[in-house]
Amino acid sequence: MTETKKPxxxxxxxxxxxxxxxxxxxxxxxDNLSIxxxxxxxxVSRTAPYHHFKxxxxxxxAIAEQGFYQQDQIVRAISTQKTDLPAxxxxxxxxxTYIRFANENSETYDLMYGRDIWKAGRPTKSLKAISKNCFKxxxxxxxxxxxxxxxxxxxxxxRIAQSSWAALHGLCxxxxxxxxxxxxxxxxxxxxxxxxxxxxTS
Amino acid sequence: MTETKKPxxxxxxxxxxxxxxxxxxxxxxxDNLSIxxxxxxxxVSRTAPYHHFKxxxxxxxAIAEQGFYQQDQIVRAISTQKTDLPAxxxxxxxxxTYIRFANENSETYDLMYGRDIWKAGRPTKSLKAISKNCFKxxxxxxxxxxxxxxxxxxxxxxRIAQSSWAALHGLCxxxxxxxxxxxxxxxxxxxxxxxxxxxxTS
DNA sequence: CAATCAATCTTGACAGTGTCAAAATTGATT
DNA sequence: AATCAATTTTGACACTGTCAAGATTGATTG
Numbered sequence: 047m048t049e050t051k052k053p054x055x056x057x058x059x060x061x062x063x064x065x066x067x068x069x070x071x072x073x074x075x076x077d078n079l080s081i082x083x084x085x086x087x088x089x090v091s092r093t094a095p096y097h098h099f100k101x102x103x104x105x106x107x108a109i110a111e112q113g114f115y116q117q118d119q120i121v122r123a124i125s126t127q128k129t130d131l132p133a134x135x136x137x138x139x140x141x142x143t144y145i146r147f148a149n150e151n152s153e154t155y156d157l158m159y160g161r162d163i164w165k166a167g168r169p170t171k172s173l174k175a176i177s178k179n180c181f182k183x184x185x186x187x188x189x190x191x192x193x194x195x196x197x198x199x200x201x202x203x204x205r206i207a208q209s210s211w212a213a214l215h216g217l218c219x220x221x222x223x224x225x226x227x228x229x230x231x232x233x234x235x236x237x238x239x240x241x242x243x244x245x246x247t248s
Numbered sequence: 249m250t251e252t253k254k255p256x257x258x259x260x261x262x263x264x265x266x267x268x269x270x271x272x273x274x275x276x277x278x279d280n281l282s283i284x285x286x287x288x289x290x291x292v293s294r295t296a297p298y299h300h301f302k303x304x305x306x307x308x309x310a311i312a313e314q315g316f317y318q319q320d321q322i323v324r325a326i327s328t329q330k331t332d333l334p335a336x337x338x339x340x341x342x343x344x345t346y347i348r349f350a351n352e353n354s355e356t357y358d359l360m361y362g363r364d365i366w367k368a369g370r371p372t373k374s375l376k377a378i379s380k381n382c383f384k385x386x387x388x389x390x391x392x393x394x395x396x397x398x399x400x401x402x403x404x405x406x407r408i409a410q411s412s413w414a415a416l417h418g419l420c421x422x423x424x425x426x427x428x429x430x431x432x433x434x435x436x437x438x439x440x441x442x443x444x445x446x447x448x449t450s
Numbered sequence: 451c452a453a454t455c456a457a458t459c460t461t462g463a464c465a466g467t468g469t470c471a472a473a474a475t476t477g478a479t480t
Numbered sequence: 481a482a483t484c485a486a487t488t489t490t491g492a493c494a495c496t497g498t499c500a501a502g503a504t505t506g507a508t509t510g
Contacts, residue, residue: 059487075367080467091489093469098487102468161358161425165277177427198444205440208428209419212437216418217411223363225379226410235414238407242400243444261458282496293460295498300458304497 060098062088067109071153076106076162106157107170113154114176117147133194138240141214145236148218149229155222159215184211198245210243262300264290269311273355278308278364308359309372315356316378319349335396340442343416347438350420351431357424361417386413400447412445 099105189203301307391405
């Protein structure tokens with residue numbers, strides 16, 4: 047666990063690298079992030095970052111991990127703030143927030159759930175853990191919502207969780223990746239998706 | 249239109265490049281495709297490909313375009329072969345086939361609908377055209393299915409088309425990108441998605 | 451048939467990239 | 481004060497995309 051280890055010669059280089067990297071990808075995408083450029087930005091030599099991240103991959107994993115924490119915070123805020131909402135509306139609120147997060151942090155989102163990290167099969171242990179936990183929370187919520195009648199009961203909750211999350215994710219990606227481009231549509235499509243997902247009360 | 253233009257000195261270099269490139273990305277991903285390696289594979293100098301594709305981007309677009317043709321063929325085969333199927337089951341068949349295509353040609357699929365091409369905002373004119381047409385066909389079908397009662401009528405067909413396709417796409421991506429990894433689940437999740445999408449007949 | 455032209459291909463070059471190995475620096479520990 | 485180990489730097493290597501300039505050559509024209 048080198049997480050909180052302070053560098054000896056400079057300030058907290060690891061932190062500096064992380065925040066600088068986040069800025070770099072925020073404007074310019076992941077392609078705009080090179081170890082060398084990053085090192086230059088922070089004011090160290092090209093290979094200095096390698097003493098805090100084994101790889102470029104590990105750096106990306108760390109950024110993604112931050113993204114999960116951030117997303118968790120935002121999402122958690124909903125359930126604590128809007129305690130009076132009925133379950134179905136809370137669900138919609140969640141979905142909209144999730145998509146908004148993906149939209150506003152498209153590059154981070156891409157790292158969190160994108161092939162750059164996952165396809166190569168080299169996600170960090172801690173990244174694996176936090177993302178797994180993230181899905182577990184989703185699954186648990188879906189399970190509760192199903193018993194509350196928000197979702198149909200003709201499928202196991204795991205399947206509903208998987209397919210509903212895939213629906214969310216697909217929407218995020220289509221906008222994030224520039225396939226769907228009309229940003230004005232995103233909310234309406236999202237609401238449509240939600241209404242398709244939840245049980246018809248008619 | 250330089251599409252069918254034959255090279256002067258060698259065989260049909262453009263075609264050779266395309267097929268070699270497709271092979272390269274098929275095993276090893278897009279990252280495994282470099283212009284230089286490609287040129288080497290075909291037996292020309294590093295910069296020879298630049299007389300047939302302005303860019304690496306244009307090469308990728310061409311591969312993606314091929315993918316669309318391929319997908320179109322596969323999908324079209326369904327509706328001509330299974331004419332006896334009821335609409336809802338035909339839809340399921342389509343979805344499963346779509347996902348299977350994405351799965352078996354994951355790298356091509358990634359090019360077709362991925363940020364590499366679209367996010368940078370530099371899809372070829374012809375690529376834009378064919379993908380747009382692809383969605384148009386989807387929308388038209390959804391419209392028909394809605395009048396046939398397969399989908400609910402409480403949303404405009406455009407929204408249903410967008411959100412249902414996003415659901416499909418999300419599923420494809422999660423498996424393609426290695427986020428969902430258990431390949432055995434894909435069919436079941438897909439079926440769940442279909443059943444959620446279509447109108448309940450109970 | 452010979453000269454010209456333009457498409458095609460090659461060679462050379464430049465600025466990037468990730469990352470390894472070895473040497474240099476330096477704060478903390480003995 | 482000397483030692484040690486963590487940190488940083490310098491040098492190097494093999495890649496990458498792509499541009500500019502020259503060489504080759506099939507087709508076109510006079």
